[in-house]
Amino acid sequence: MNLKKSFLIALAISAIALTCWELYWRSQGYYPTLNDDKALWSMHRANVETATGDDVVILGSSRAYFDIQLNEWEAATGKKPIQLASTGSSPLPTFNDIVNNTDFKGTVIVGVTPGLLFSTTYPKAMPWERPQAKVNHYQDRTYAQRLNFLLSIPLQQNLAFMSADEEEWADDIDLKALLKRIKIGNRVESSMPPFYNFGEVTIDRNMSMTQHATNDTAFANTIIEVWKFFGAGAPPPDKEATMAFFLKDVEKFKAKGGNLVLVRPPSSGGLRVGESHGLPRTEFWDDLVKQANVKSYHFEDYEQFKNLKCPEWSHLSAEDAQYFTTELAKLMLADNTITTSKTN
C-alpha cells in the first residue's frame, strides 16, 4: 500500500471535482453570496453595545430588511444604521433584547409588518422563535463559533456552491438541500410550496431583492404562493398580548431617553388586501401608534410611496427600496425624527 500516493491522487481528484462542481453551479446562474445567518446577525448585534445616541438600529421583519437600504440611508443621513431586522420575524424579541440588555438610547426604527408584529408572544411560534434564536446565539456564541464565522466569510464570498443557508431555501445547493429535492411518490402531501431565495445580503447586512425576483414574474409568483400558504395557515393575531409586551418595552426605552420610530413599509396585491382585511389599519397600526405615542410613518400616508409595487407583494425591488429609503430618510430628517451627521 502506498498511502502517500493515494493521498496525493485523492487530493488532485477532489480538487478537480470541486472545481467542476463550482463551475457547474456558476453555469446554472448561481454566484457567490453570503448566508443570512445567526452569526452575521450577531456580528451586527454586537455593534449595538458600543453604539451612541446618534446611531440608528433597524428592527423588524423582512420588509424593514429589504426596504431600508443601508448605503442610501447613510448617503441621506451621514450614518450607516445597524440592520437587525430579520426575515419571518416579530420585532418584539429583538426590541426586548435591545431595551433590556443594552444601554442603547439612540434611535430604533421598528418596521411593522402587521401579520408578524401582532402575531404572538408564544415562544415556540415561528415569528418569535426565529428572532429569539438569533438573540440567544448572540448571547451564547462561543469564541470558536465567532472564529468559524470569520473564516467562512471569504469562502462564502468566493464560492458559489457554499450555500447552506439557515433558511434552507428550496434552491440551496448543499448536499442536504439537493437530496431534499428528490421526490418519490406521494406518501406525504407537501402542503408548503417551494420557497426560493429571493434576496442577497452583504457583509454589512444590507438585504436587497435579486434581479431574478424583480424581473421574472413566474419566479415572483412562486414567492407569492408561499405568502398565500402562510396567510391561509396563520392563526388569528394576538393583539392584546403583543401590544402589552411591546408597549412595556417602549415605555422603558423612552424612559432611558431612546427614540423609537414606527415604519410601515409597503405591501401590494393580494397580500395588502389580506392585511387590510385581517389586520385593519385603524384597529392595529393606528392603535399601536396612538398607544406607543412615537413618531410613525405609514406608506399609505405619503404620495411618494403610494404607487410603489412589490414584485412578490411583500418587498420592494432593490431599485424601489433605494428610492423608499432615500425618501423615508428625507421625511424623518424634515420631521426632526432623526438628525443628520453629514457635513457639507
Place this chain on the structure above:
Amino acid sequence: MLFNSLSFIVFLVIVLVLYYSKLFKWTSKKRMLLFASYAFYGLWNPPLVILLWISTVVDWTAGKRLAVEDNQRKRKFWLLLSMCVNLGFLAFFKYGDFLLENFVSLVNSFGIDYKVRPMDIILPMGISFYTFQTMSYTIDMYKRKIEPARTFLDFALYVTFFPQLVAGPIVRAKDLITQFYEEKRATTNQFVWGVFLLTIGLFQKVVLADTLLSGVADDVFGSSKLLHGIDAWTGTLAFSGQIFFDFAGYSTCAIGIALMLGIILPDNFKYPYASLGFSDLWDRWHISLSSWLRDYLYIPLGGNRHGITRMYVALMLTMLLGGLWHGAAWTFMVWGGLHGTYLILEKLQKQYLPFKITKWNGVFLAFITFSCVNITWVFFRAREFDTAWNMIKSMFYLQTNGEKILDSFSIIKVCVVIGIMFLCHWIMRNTSMREVSQKTSPWVLAVVWAILLFLIVIAQGSGEQFIYFQF
C-alpha cells in the same frame, strides 16, 4: 472547538506546524500541546478550563501521594479526595438539576408543597470523559497498578490532550502518559493514515450523521403525533445510524489526529452493529467506556466472583449507572436497564439454551441483536417517556391510525444507508480498515478518499455539535 469546523482546520495546521518545526525540544512541544489543548477547550467557554485545572491538580497531587504513601488510611483519603472532587463535579454540573428536580418530586409526593427554580447549570463539555479518565489514574495508582506520571506536564497533557479531551476515547494512564515520555514523530505512513482516519471520521459525522440521517431522526422524535409504524422504525433506524456515525466519527477523528502527532489512541468502536449478542456488542461499542465500567465498577461490585445472583446484580447496576453516565434523565436509566436485561438474558441463554454460532445463523443473530439495540435507542433519544412509549407502540403496530410524516425518499434513504452500514459492519467484523486498505490498490483507495473529501465539502455542514459532547 469542533473537529467539523473551519477554526479546527486552522488550529490543527498551526499545531502540526509547531509540532514538527525544529524550533522546540520535546518538552516545549508538550507544553505547546498542553497550551493548544487548553485553547481548544477554552474557545468554547474559557472559565470552564478552571475545572480541568482543578481536576488535574487534585489528581496529580493524589497520585503523587499514593505513590509514596504506605499508610492504608491515608491512601484511602487521597483516593476518596480524588473521587469526591471528580464525582462532585459530575454531580453538580451534570446531575445538579436532575437531583433537585427529583428531590422536589419526592417531597411533593409526601404532600409537601415545595417549589424551587431549576439551577440552570451549564454542562461543561466532555466533563464525563475527562473526569473518568483522570479518576482511572488515581484508582490505578491506589491499586498500585501503574507508576506515577513522571512530570506534572505529562500528567496535565494526559488529562487535557485535545484530540480525545471532550468525547474520548477514555484512555488509561498506562496507555497514554508513557507515550509522552519520549519524543514522538509520526512516520509518513502514520501521518497519512491519520489524515485518512480524519477524513473517514468527518465523512461519518458531516455526511452520514448530519446530512443523511439527523433530519429524519429529528422529525420523528420531535413529532408530537402518534406515528405510523414505518415512520417510527425509520426514525429509530435513522437515530441508530446517526449516533453511531456521530460518535464513531468523533473517535475516528480523534485517533487520526493523535496519529498525525505520532500518538496512538485505542480503538473505540469495532463494527458494533454486527455484534453477535450483547456481550459482543459491549466489546465493540464505546469500548473505552465499557472497559472502564467493567474495571472500575463491575469488578469492584463483585463481578462474577460471588455467584450468579450477585453477578446479575452487579451487571444490572453497572448498566444502569452506565445509562446515567450518558445523561441526567430516567430515560437513560431505562436504556441502561434494557441493556442490563439483555446481558442477563444472554447469559441465561448461554447457560440453558447454548447453540453454536455458524456463518449461517451468525448474520441472523447479528440482525436480531441490531434490532434489539434499536429498541433501546428509542429511550436514549426520546426526551420524555410519553414520546418513547408512543414510538414503541408505533413500532410494534399497537396502534393502527398512526400518522405518516416521512416522504418515501426519506424512508428509502435511511433504509439504504442503514442497510449498507449493517452489511459493512458484518463484512468488517473480523477485520480492520487498515487491513482492508492494505489489500486495496492505491488508485482505488485514492478514488474512494476523493469521493469522501468531495462529499464532505459539498455537504458543508453547519458545524453541528457531536451528540456525545453533551455527555
